[in-house]
Amino acid sequence: MPASPIRRLVPYAEVAKSKGVKIFHLNIGQPDIETPAEMLEAVRNSTFKILEYSHSAGNESYRRKLGEYYSLANINVDHNEIIITTGGSEAILFGFMACLDVGDEIIIPEPFYANYNGFAVEAGVIVKPISSNIGTGFALPPPEDFEKIITERTKAIIICNPNNPTGYLYTKGEMEVLKTIVKKHNLYLFSDEAYREFCYEGEHFSSMQLEGVEENVIMIDTISKRYSACGARIGALITRNKTVLQTVLKFAQARLSPPGFGQILGEAAIDLPLDYFKKTKAEYQLRRDTLVKRLNDIPGVFCPNPGGAFYVMASLPVDNADLFCEWILESFSYNGATVMFAPGSGFYGSPSLGQREVRIAYVLNVQALNAAMDCLEKALEVYPGRILLE
Numbered sequence: 001m002p003a004s005p006i007r008r009l010v011p012y013a014e015v016a017k018s019k020g021v022k023i024f025h026l027n028i029g030q031p032d033i034e035t036p037a038e039m040l041e042a043v044r045n046s047t048f049k050i051l052e053y054s055h056s057a058g059n060e061s062y063r064r065k066l067g068e069y070y071s072l073a074n075i076n077v078d079h080n081e082i083i084i085t086t087g088g089s090e091a092i093l094f095g096f097m098a099c100l101d102v103g104d105e106i107i108i109p110e111p112f113y114a115n116y117n118g119f120a121v122e123a124g125v126i127v128k129p130i131s132s133n134i135g136t137g138f139a140l141p142p143p144e145d146f147e148k149i150i151t152e153r154t155k156a157i158i159i160c161n162p163n164n165p166t167g168y169l170y171t172k173g174e175m176e177v178l179k180t181i182v183k184k185h186n187l188y189l190f191s192d193e194a195y196r197e198f199c200y201e202g203e204h205f206s207s208m209q210l211e212g213v214e215e216n217v218i219m220i221d222t223i224s225k226r227y228s229a230c231g232a233r234i235g236a237l238i239t240r241n242k243t244v245l246q247t248v249l250k251f252a253q254a255r256l257s258p259p260g261f262g263q264i265l266g267e268a269a270i271d272l273p274l275d276y277f278k279k280t281k282a283e284y285q286l287r288r289d290t291l292v293k294r295l296n297d298i299p300g301v302f303c304p305n306p307g308g309a310f311y312v313m314a315s316l317p318v319d320n321a322d323l324f325c326e327w328i329l330e331s332f333s334y335n336g337a338t339v340m341f342a343p344g345s346g347f348y349g350s351p352s353l354g355q356r357e358v359r360i361a362y363v364l365n366v367q368a369l370n371a372a373m374d375c376l377e378k379a380l381e382v383y384p385g386r387i388l389l390e
């Protein structure tokens with residue numbers, strides 16, 4: 001079981017904190033934006049006498065409301081095509097277990113959300129990475145690259161749109177390319193849309209809007225990021241494929257039910273004023289613009305301008321970003337503070353890729369981001385493993 005690259009450096013951060021150093025946590029996608037008060041109120045105002053198990057697929061009232069939310073995004077699904085899960089995490093795991101046998105292969109454009117590795121291990125599934133790169137801003141690799149690694153055991157592709165860790169927003173054209181591949185080889189297309197509301201360049205095009213692959217597409221969703229409600233542990237698996245739904249439901253029944261309080265939060269979220277996303281999106285966009293500019297202003301640092309989510313992958317002028325991320329926590333501080341990044345290599349399936357890259361989550365406000373970038377800039381000036389780039 002691979003260690004999470006997001007949490008691996010926690011012991012270094014703990015030592016730094018014990019010495020009184022403030023840490024800017026840009027390593028993990030835990031937003032600092034408050035959970036909407038209306039959602040928390042809905043839980044406080046609940047009057048039931050027994051906190052019961054819910055339906056294994058989730059409360060029908062919530063599934064119906066979630067259907068309304070998707071219809072606003074031009075995705076028409078019936079509540080029976082939605083299964084509520086314990087976070088998007090469980091939806092991914094149930095999806096893998098329902099659709100792939102042990103030893104089957106899943107293709108994932110890398111760098112990718114590192115926990116896909118963990119879910120693949122749990123489901124006995126083999127990850128086949130296919131490389132995207134920083135030079136193209138992490139665009140979808142060409143179809144030939146997919147064709148090259150498709151075997152008899154290939155059963156699925158998973159993408160994350162917009163992407164964690166790269167922030168890349170797949171275009172409608174790229175989604176059509178994926179459609180052609182999954183249709184030709186009869187594969188499942190898992191589409192993780194955890195960050196679907198956070199798109200800054202262009203429109204989000206969901207895999208659920210692809211025509212002619214209704215049986216192939218499985219959408220993964222979660223309320224964790226879009227409402228800053230990570231602790232609610234509420235996600236969903238959405239598909240029009242009845243057989244997949246029936247099988248996922250068996251896994252859902254085995255774990256009895258998704259969280260009760262979390263579903264109340266999730267249902268209340270659907271009634272938030274329409275400008276809720278406008279405000280949060282504007283805040284994230286300001287952070288992205290600040291961060292990308294600050295990074296590209298540092299000599300030797302390169303960061304593409306991502307279209308969505310709240311992450312960037314940046315390359316640093318260092319010999320090994322894993323070591324740099326340890327060093328900056330262990331041996332460096334500026335104005336009493338230092339920064340925690342997630343080393344990029346952990347987001348790649350292929351060995352030796354991403355060694356100069358870090359993933360940065362812009363989950364702190366602009367002032368904190370600027371202070372963190374001051375710190376990075378000063379650190380790179382003195383880092384012993386710095387390399388000179390033309």
Ligand SMILES: Cc1ncc(COP(=O)(O)O)c(C=O)c1O
Binds near residue numbers: 088089164192222
């Ligand atoms: C791409 C992606 N998918 C899924 C998840 C899982 O989210 P949760 O289980 O909190 O819904 C995350 C969390 O960071 C994520 O970034």
